[in-house]
Amino acid sequence: MEDETEQGRASQENTTMAIVVIQDGNKCDLDASPKGKDVVEQPSAGMMFKCIDELYEYYKTYGNQVGFPVFKKSTKNDKQGRLHFVTLSCGRGGKSRCKREKSVNPSLTMKIECNAKLNARVYDDGVVRVTSVFLEHNHELSPTRARYLPRRRSVSxxxxxxxxxxxxxxxxxxxxxxxxxxxxxxxxxxxxxxxxxxxxxxxxxxRKLCLGVGDAGAICNYFNRMQEQNSNFYYSMDFNEEGHIRNIFWADERSRVAYKSFNDVVTFDTTYLTNKHDMPYVTFVGVNHHGLPILFGCGLVSGEDTETYVWFLTQWLACMCGNAPKAIITDQDMAMRKAIEIVFPEIRHRWCLWHIMKKISGKLSWHSNYELIKTTLMHVVYDSMSKEEFDFNWDQMIQKYSLQSNAWLSTLYDNHHRWVPVYVKDSFWAGMSTTQRSESVHAFFEGYVNSKTTIKQFVERYDKALKIKVEKELQEDLNSFNYCCTCVSHYNIEKQFQQAYTNNKFKEIQEEFKGKMFCYVHSMKEEDDFGVYEVIEDMVFDNGSSNQKVCFTVYFKQAEFDVRCSCRLFEFQGILCRHIITLLTVKGVFSVPQKFILPRWRKDLRREHTKVKVSYNNWNTTPEMQRYDLISKKSAVFGDFGCTSEENTQIVLDFVEQFRQNFNISDPLDGSGQPIFSVGGSGQPFQ
Known part of the structure; x- marks a missing residue:
């Protein structure tokens, strides 16, 4: 007992020591552990865990790292029958239970009375605290042979x-x-x-969809009903060699038409594959002119491999007439990354920041300095103002908490150009990189899909889910048309955006006008026909505990009205930043050119997808929708006639071109009317 107390005290005093194996009284360094493997720290008294399972997973990981199997040796309940104490031990502890009658031909045993173990107390709220740790083993440890240990032969x-x-x-x-x-x-x-x-x-x-009773029939009935109501409903099925359905993709006409207006940024969402739902459901989602999620297509898949994703992306591209998005956001899935490189080799691909940041707890909670690491990591990611600052802060964090061997963090840094805000802000992402935006996108069907939802149930709920989304968009259209947010300043530039933008996007502009009060122009110099201005912003970090003056560089060529800021908010989100607004007000500018008022966020444009009549918004069918639907059905004759030969195709195209010129209608295929997200073509790149 005295030895136990002494050992526990010794363990508690070394909560931050390097990971070592105590072997016959000698320390054996673990630097020989496989490179790239996550390394957890040595267990010690005082370590806290959220639950027993978390403690068990940690100790198993440590055992696998050091080279010994882990067993739950014993548990003890309190008077109310609740778990109170638990002991996890080396799998080689205890005595062999070989029966005497088998002593002539005994079975193999690994029990050699090893005393290495970990004792922990379980509190009423489920939190677990390690009370004592015994590190010494009476046998050889071998990290390189850990994969052959018992209790690790099953495939999770x-x-x-x-x-x-x-x-x-x-x-x-x-x-x-x-x-x-x-x-x-x-x-x-x-x-x-x-x-x-x-x-x-x-x-x-x-490799086939796990269809339950009635699933296949529900899917076929839904597709038949949709095509009867609208011939532009698109679906495709993928079968294996035995004729079983592997993958399904579909998109209604409203989704296809909406994509024409909002095809700049798309999220390929596999949330329902990765959150332990039984529903093998994937979606293509973008954001509309209100900044709300809008569906561009969806499907059911049988696997999460490159072949499946290539098929799915190819079908979606065909559905959208070969018009690839400018940028796509996904999670960190390697198979998805390879599929995108195959199908969309030219587009910008980035990882969802929300997905990454929510993994912090699962990847680092075992560390004794977890809370400090979490706070530091979020500060490095969100508050770094330049690439150089991010690199420096990241290196400082890794060195301070000895995280050099953490495989997850190493992978993140190797791919920092795919997710770190300061590295991706030079491209337009429609605001879809923020935590709030990603969360809303990835919860598109929240409330309609859960861990018990069957495919049949989902197909039945699908229309209702989309109906709610359409209703919300129409309500936002109505609010932006009938109501406006009061300006927070007297500047005419703010009034410009008030008159042009939807209420949701104008509120974002207003936040920049409010932030202007913390900014001032510090200095100015000339550089290659540009005026280079330093705009200082008084910023708050660390939850308000510290203030810092941060310098932003604004380039302004007044003759051509070419203006840009080092914060890149306009390039990144399509919203003028407070630093540019500060400079323009100082320069006495009363209005900005139209290139700064993106059509994507305007409220005075009638977008084609709002005219499309589909099953889930028939409750609000307007005369305009009915006329659009009738003309769409009648115009199918052009496709039927034109596709029969090259000559007929040209006849139809000439007819459409003549009609377009007679009524001065822009060509939908020439890209006109689409927002241009560059601020100016003659400026210099930022250093």
Whole structure:
């Protein structure tokens, strides 16, 4: 007992020590651990965990890292029957239970009375605190052989999913384990090769949608009904060699027409695949002129591999007449990244910041300095004003908390150009990179899909879900037309945006006018026909605990009205920043050119998708929608006639061109009327 107290005290005193293995009284450094593998710190008294499962997963990870199996040795309940104490031990602890009658031909045993263990107390709220730790083992430890340890031979759901991805991404079934190095596993693969291989051998056989009773019929009935109501409803099905449905894609006419107006940025959302829902549902989502999510197509998939995503992206591109988006946002899925490189090789691809930041807890909560690391990481990501500042702050964080061996953080930094705000702000993302925007996009069908939803139920709820979204957009249109937000300043520039923009986007402009009170022009110099101005903003960091004066550079060529700011808010979000507004007011500018008032956010434009009649908004069908629907159906004769030969195609195109010129209608295929997100073509790049 005295030894136990002494050992526990010693462990508590070394809460931040480097990870070592105590082996026969000698310290054995673990630098030989496989490179790229997440390294958890050595257990010590006083460590806190949210629940028993989190503690168990941590200790298993530590055991796998050091090289010993982990077992739950014992538990003790309180008088109310609630778990009060738990002991996790080395799997080689205890005595062999070999029966005497088998002593001639005994079975294999790993029990050699090893005393290494961890004791913890469970509190009423479920929080677990480590009370004592015994680190010494009476046997050899081998991190490189950890994948052969007992209790790690089964293939968990996460490993199955990762194996499928690895298999499809690398195109090889014979080398799935070697390919795991790309995911930071390498030699410490937690499942035996044979077990994983057996699972992979059955992947192709299982590649089909798991349709329940009535699912297939519900899908077919829905597609038939939609096409009867609107011939422009698009769907496609993918079958395996046995004739089973593997993947399904569909998009109604409203989604297809809306894409013409908002095709600059698209989110390929697989939330329902990654949040443990049984619904294999994926969506293409953008944002409309109010900044609200709008659907561009969706589907059901049987896998999360490159082949599936290539098929899905190809079908969606065909549905949108080959018009690829300018930029796409996804999660960090490797198979998806490869599929996008195949189907959309020219577009800008970035990772969803919301997806990344919500993983902090799961990836770093084991660390004794977790709260400090979390706060520091969020400060580095959100508050860095330049690429150089981000790189410096990131390096400082890694050094301060000894996170050099953390595989997740290493991968994030290697791909920082795909997600860090300061690295992506030179492109237009329609505000879809902020936490709030991403959360709303990824919750498009929240309330209609849960962990128990069947495909049949979802198809039945689909129209109702879209109806609510359409109703909200129409309500926002009405509000922007009938109501306006009062200006917060007397500047005519603000009134310009008040008259042009939807209320939601004008509120964003107003935030910049409010922020102007914290800005002032500090200095000015001439540089290659540009006036270069330093605008100082008094900014607040660390939840209001500290103020800092930050300098932004504004370039302004007044003759051509070419203006840009180093914060890149306009390029990034299509909203004039407070630094430009500050300079323009100082220069006495009363209005801005139309190139700064993006058509994408205007409230006075009638967009085609609002005229489309579809099943889920028939409750609000207008005479305009009815006329549009009638003309769309009648005009199908042009397609039927024109597609029969090259000669007939030219006849139809000539007829349409003559009609367009007679009524002065712009050509929908020449890109006119689309917002131009560059601020000026003659300015110099930022240094």
């Amino acid at each position: 759901t996460s490993i199955k999913r990762r194996r499928e991805k690895i298999d499809q991404v690398d195109g090889s079934v014979a080398e799935p384990i070697a390919s795991a190095a790309e995911y930071g596993e390498h030699e410490n693969e937690p499942s035996l090769e044979k077990v994983c291989q057996n699972y992979i051998d059955n992947i192709d056989k299982a």
